Amino acid sequence: MTKYKQIRIVLNNCGVIDPENIEESIARDSYMALGKCITEMTPQDVIKEIKESGLRGRGGGGFPTGLKWEIASKNHADQKYVVCNADEGDPGAFMDRSVLEGDPHAVLEAMAICGYAIGATKGLIYIRAEYPMAIKRLKIAIDQALEYGLLGNNIFGSKFDFNIELRYGAGAFVCGEETSLIHSMEGLRGEPTIKPPFPAEKGYLGKPTNVNNVETFACVPIIIRKGASWFNKIGTEKSKGTKVFALAGKVNNVGLIEVPMGTTLREVIFEIGGGIQNGKKFKAVQTGGPSGGCLTEKHLDTPIDFDNLIAAGSMMGSGGMIVMDEDNCMVSVAKFYLDFTVEESCGKCSPCRIGNKRLYELLERITKGQGVMDDLQRLRNMSNVIKDTSLCGLGQTSPNPVLSTLDNFYDEYVAHIKDHKCPAGQCKDLMKYFIIAENCVGCTACARVCPVGAITGEKKEPHFINSEICIKCGACMERCKFDAIIIK
Amino acid sequence: MEKVKLSIDNKLVEVEKGTTIYKAAKQLGIDIPVLCYMNLEGLGIENKPGGCRICVVEVEGRRNLAPSCSTDCTEGMVVHTHTMRVINARRTVMEFILSDHPKDCLTCAKSGNCELQDMAVKLGIREIPGQEYAAMSTYKMDFSPSIIRDLDKCIMCRRCEMMCNEFQTVGALSAFNRGFQSAVGPAFEMDIEDSTCTYCGQCVAVCPTGALTEKDHTRDVINALSDPTKTVIVQTAPAVRAALGEEFGLKPGTLVTGKMVTALRRLGFNYVFDTDFAADLTIMEEGTELLGRLTKFLGGDKEVKLPILTSCCPAWVNFFEHNFPEMKDIPSTARSPQQMFGAIAKTYFADKIKVKREDLVVVSIMPCLAKKYEAQRDEFKVDGNPDVDFSLSTRELAHLIKQANLDLKTLPDEDFDKPLGESTGAAVIFGVTGGVIEAATRTAYELHTGKKLAKVEFEQLRGMEFIRKATIDFNGTPINIGIAHGLGNARKLLDEIKAGKSEFHAIEIMACPGGCIGGGGQPLHHSDSSILKARTKAIYAEDEGKVLRKSHENPYIIKLYEEFLGKPMSEKAHHLLHTHYFDKSGKIEIS
Amino acid sequence: MTKIKTIADLVKLRDELQSKQALADSADNAESIIQIKIGMGTSGIASGAKDVMDFLIEALEKRNIEAIVSQTGDMGYSYAEPTISVKKPGKSPIIFGYVNVQKADEIIEKYIKRDELVEGVIPVNYHTIDN
Known part of the structure; x- marks a missing residue:
């Protein structure tokens, strides 16, 4: 039998069934796990099974799911809630959207299982309003499940009731953080509060609430159906099962992949991803989105799991994986992610609100060639303080792209500062257009196309670009038929 | 109560479970700097967003640093409050905050009284790296009759938001925008004047920076004082004398009544009068109104509106006009003492000294910012000329005195001028929660029963509890009295009335914690609730020191009725001393 | 639809659905039919999957080819969207990538009608939970 690198557990039904037809899901065993839980297992059995499976939260933190359920189950209250975090927000990540669009019943079934395990009868899916297709399919799925009696009251003839409603997010990244998410659902400003109290104690409307991410839930029915011991055979010692990644960037085969924990970055990028586009050289891979870091050549053989990625200076995150080649400027990459965090910071705590802005400003200066060497020490100090003092996970991880590029691409920072050069040729402010006199025939084509009159020269004589005036639009280079114009 | 043991800076301490590291450290004499955190101890007003x-x-075994204001102590915890890591982090965070804060300290209204400035001093900040290219978050300035908002100076401590939303339940302030551009203000960044703001000024009272300040009228007053064609008179509210001394380094709770009078006289006011006189007048009008409604009620009239609500707090008036307009016929129609004073000054007194209304300038010194708004209400103007021209806060008066090169501490004591400077102890206690209703009770009791009170103090009406209840025996008729301070607490009593479940005949409401002594125009308490308690004590001491302690015994009040008003609730009194209220609930328009 | 009240109800329904599917899949059955699924996740739709689906439904009907055309979720091959899966009775499903209207036409004419392979086939590269 062929040995493939991927195993589709979470994506089992994605791209196979019609997500708007519950019968196609049922034909592939949907709701069998829920039936098994309700009719054959006690809530404690369910929690035990999930604990034994070794499933850890796929939203980024990697907290053991079974333990989370157990804590929520032990907090007594008249009402508890199960919340599905579908506020996927990392740039370039679309795993959760794909699962919701391709296999909504897996998530619904898992939420009901969780409700049974912790003693909750209400489920809420917090989904960003920018996912209209996922919302539509979830609504259809909920209606169909109700119609078939697989959600609602007295499921499988038991006393267990479970109903699911949708709550829409306005697309604030910070609402992926569970306390912010809960505040947003309550109609309050989406900003985090200090834990404890944890949602398992005091969550939605002050009631015990269990929040899991879409992908985490999608693992649950299969664990129940095939058993914890089937699931925990897959993966590494501390990270069980598979992980879905949205593979993007400069690889040939961008897309949605699912690999067992422990697969190496090399296997993902060069085998599944088909290597780097246009035969260019691999430079770095960014995991964990704006909270993650950039890993390099030397990390390619690291088996991917929660702990290894953190040890390497990045993190699993929700599963964005962006591959970069030699044309990517790493200072600009750090700046890109900081730009995102500056936009998405809620503004509650000062290090995240102001510190990230200051980090961004410093990176901008460096990419413009205005940096000084002392800036690098300042970047590092500010980054460490922001990590050390921010209120929630957003600020505590936002400097990671800066720190990991400083660690792994220090020379590139130095080149920007000392030589005023961007080795990748990406930073516009550091580029200069030149005419190679030997190649120039003096055809005047470049001078005529230059929108700012930066090019001068006599007909049939070599021309000259005044870099003070040049706006680096590249029009001259495109026009020149003699390869006489270069960027340095 | 379960106890936990921990070590802070190598010192062992045992605290109750649920105590924060900050409080535990305090027990050891370790003063961890806090900025956004605010706690009015004993009042249950606490702000701990954990934001600054x-x-x-540093907590051993924890990955990142812990905010001590909002992290609970746990058994065996080992805490370090001044390691290199902590000091570097604290200074760097402070540099962040200052990098987005204007550097115009020299001309800032809060200069010298600014918690951010103090923190910069404490942490030894000498420069802000990269300031030359650091962008600043900027916002429009917002001017209102009472409060000025300069959000460029907002550091997102959220204290104002907590006071406005949780304590006052006014809901005019909340965080808007995200990230670097976030600040606190009314929804949709509308102006405060267009919001449901009551101008209670509690946001100003807690703001650690110059983001929220009062509208300053000191210039206007100096101009009036130096205008030879104007006669300028001043009235001072009861709570001012119990707090003004703090601005001059005197211990909180020091009464400076006589020194204040001297200072005002030396500032050049032609007559130094007392709002307390008008407070006595208020009791005559409001007390008569209360007795009138009560008599009707006890006589079986079911139409009569009870409970009667006091109406001397202008923030409270704004509050019910915005939130309970359907109940606007329940509060007493009596104007506030400030406005009664203005109306009498510009009629009775102006006639007496033969000065034309437009040449008489009435200045009030108030512990309050809502009084500024109240003074410019249209219904308190005659042909555009306001009864009270300028309302200054206690803080502004302190500035005026300092500018006049007067050292309040060393000034001699002088007496108020007559006739509008005479007052009783009943008027003085208007400055504390429960005081207005106690003063009304002293008079209403004696007028209703025709008996003299053996003891004028009604201890059952005193205290700092937010909602208090007492039943007073009016010669066999039990009268139920309710008291609330803080608009959130007032809301609870109003909801009861709305639901038809109120047991009270009369309710006193004050918007600020502790009553006027905790007003938005008072010297800043900087989260020290013992200051409010000391001021309260001072007010009761002033009452005890008075010869006359019941409003109806004020000889100048008696004379005022004889010479001018006739009797309480007379037509003239109605015209000058009573008002009506407006429905402001639908006023908010979002453009 | 009668509600599922017991686990036995669910098992019964699942088994019925499965045998129906098996019947449709098998080579020698009168009810066997060509099954086409279009990857209609957001990425697929953004790349034009809806046009392809509309075209397939219309073209198959016009050309008198009996087939079930349905939507499914994201197949994972973002680089090759739109993607469609074509299953002929008795055969394993084949996934085609880069399917625009022309390509869909080619798939009908060559693969569906004449069993000729066309370019753009994406080979299976993963295990499922069952193997």
Whole structure:
């Protein structure tokens, strides 16, 4: 039998069934796990099974799911809630959207299982309003499940009731953080509060609430159906099962992949991803989105799991994986992610609100060639303080792209500062257009196309670009038929 | 109560479970700096969003630093409050905050009284790296009759938001925008004047920076004082004398009545009068109104509106006009003492000294910012000329005195001028929660029963509890009295009335914690609730020191009725001393 | 639809659905039919999957080819969207990538009608939970 690198557990039904037809899901065993839980297992059995499976939260933190359920189950209250975090927000990540669009019943079934395990009868899916297709399919799925009696009251003839409603997010990244998410659902400003109290104690409307991410839930029915011991055979010692990644960037085969924990970055990028586009050289891979870091050549053989990625200076995150080649400027990459965090910071705590802005400003200066060497020490100090003092996970991880590029691409920072050069040729402010006199025939084509009159020269004589005036639009280079114009 | 033991800076301490690291450290004499955190101890007013991150400390075994204001102590915890890591983090965070704060300290209204400035001093900040290219978050300035908002100076401590939303339940302030551009203000960034703001000024009272300040009228007053064609008179509210001394380094709770009078006289006011006189007048009008409604009620009239609500707090008036307009016929129609004073000054007194209304300038010194708004209400103007021209806060008066090169501490004591400077102890206690209703009770009791009170103090009406209840025996008729301070607490009593479940005949409401002594125009308490308690004590001491302690015994009040008003609730009194209220619930338009 | 009240109800329904599917899949059955699924996740739709689906439904009907055309979720091959899966009775499903209207036409004419392979086939590269 062929040995493939991927195993589709979470994506089992994605791209196979019609997500708007519950019968196609049922034909592939949907709701069998829920039936098994309700009719054959006690809530404690369910929690035990999930604990034994070794499933850890796929939203980024990697907290053991079974333990989370157990804590929520032990907090007594008249009402508890199960919340599905579908506020996927990392740039370039679309795993959760794909699962919701391709296999909504897996998530619904898992939420009901969780409700049974912790003693909750209400489920809420917090989904960003920018996912209209996922919302539509979830609504259809909920209606169909109700119609078939697989959600609602007295499921499988038991006393267990479970109903699911949708709550829409306005697309604030910070609402992926569970306390912010809960505040947003309550109609309050989406900003985090200090834990404890944890949602398992005091969550939605002050009631015990269990929040899991879409992908985490999608693992649950299969664990129940095939058993914890089937699931925990897959993966590494501390990270069980598979992980879905949205593979993007400069690889040939961008897309949605699912690999067992422990697969190496090399296997993902060069085998599944088909290597780097246009035969260019691999430079770095960014995991964990704006909270993650950039890993390099030397990390390619690291088996991917929660702990290894953190040890390497990045993190699993929700599963964005962006591959970069030699044309990517790493200072600009750090700046890109900081730009995102500056936009998405809620503004509650000062290090995240102001510190990230200051980090961004410093990176901008460096990419413009205005940096000084002392800036690098300042970047590092500010980054460490922001990590050390921010209120929630957003600020505590936002400097990671800066720190990991400083660690792994220090020379590139130095080149920007000392030589005023961007080795990748990406930073516009550091580029200069030149005419190679030997190649120039003096055809005047470049001078005529230059929108700012930066090019001068006599007909049939070599021309000259005044870099003070040049706006680096590249029009001259495109026009020149003699390869006489270069960027340095 | 379960106890936990921990070590802070190598000192062992045992605290109750649930105590924060910050409080535990305090027990050991370790003063961890806090900025956004605010706690009015004993009042249950606490702000701990954990946002500024100045109070971070190192906890062994924890990955990141912990905010000490909002992290509970746990058994065996080992805390360090001044390691290199902590000091560096604290200073860096402070540099962040200052990098987005204007540097116009020299001309800032809060200069010298600014918690951010103090923190910069404490942390030894000497420069802000990269300031030359650091962008600043900027916002429009917002001017209102009472409060000025300069959000460029907002550091997102959220204290104002907590006071406005949780304590006052006014809901005019909340965070808007995200990230670097976030600040606190009314929804949709509308102007405060267009919001449901009551101008209680509690946001100003807690703001650690110059983001929220009062509208300053000191210039206008100096101009009036130096205008030879104007006669300028001043009235001072009861709570001012119990707090003004703090601005001159005197211990909180020091009464400076006589020194204040001297200072005002030396500032050049032609007559130094007392709002307390008008407070006595208020009791005559409001007390008569209360007795009138009560008599009707006890006589079986079911139409009569009870409970009667006091109406001397202008923030409270704004509050019910916005939130309970359907109940606007329940509060007493009596104007506030400030406005009664203005109306009498510009009629009775102006006639007496033969000065034309437009040449008489009435200045009030108030512990309050809502009084500024009240003074410019249209219904308190005659042909555009306001009864009270300028309302200054206690803080502004302190500035005026300092500018006149007067050292309040060393000034001799002088007496108020007559006739509008005479007052009783009943008027003085208007400055504390429960005081207005106690003063009304002293008079209403004696007028209703025709008996003299053996003891004028009604201890059952005193205290700092937010909602208090007492039943007073009016010669066999039990009268139920309710008291609330803080608009959130007032809301609870109003909801009861709305639901038809109120047991009270009369309710006193004050918007600020502790009553006027805790007003938005008072010297800043900087989160020290013992200051409010000391001021309260001072007010009761002033009452005890008075010869006359019941409003109806004020000889100048008696004379005022004889010479001018006739009797309480007379037509003239109605015209000059009573008002009507407006429905402001639908006023908010979003453009 | 009668509600599922017991686990036995669910098992019964699942088994019925499965045998129906098996019947449709098998080579020698009168009810066997060509099954086409279009990857209609957001990425697929953004790349034009809806046009392809509309075209397939219309073209198959016009050309008198009996087939079930349905939507499914994201197949994972973002680089090759739109993607469609074509299953002929008795055969394993084949996934085609880069399917625009022309390509869909080619798939009908060559693969569906004449069993000729066309370019753009994406080979299976993963295990499922069952193997």
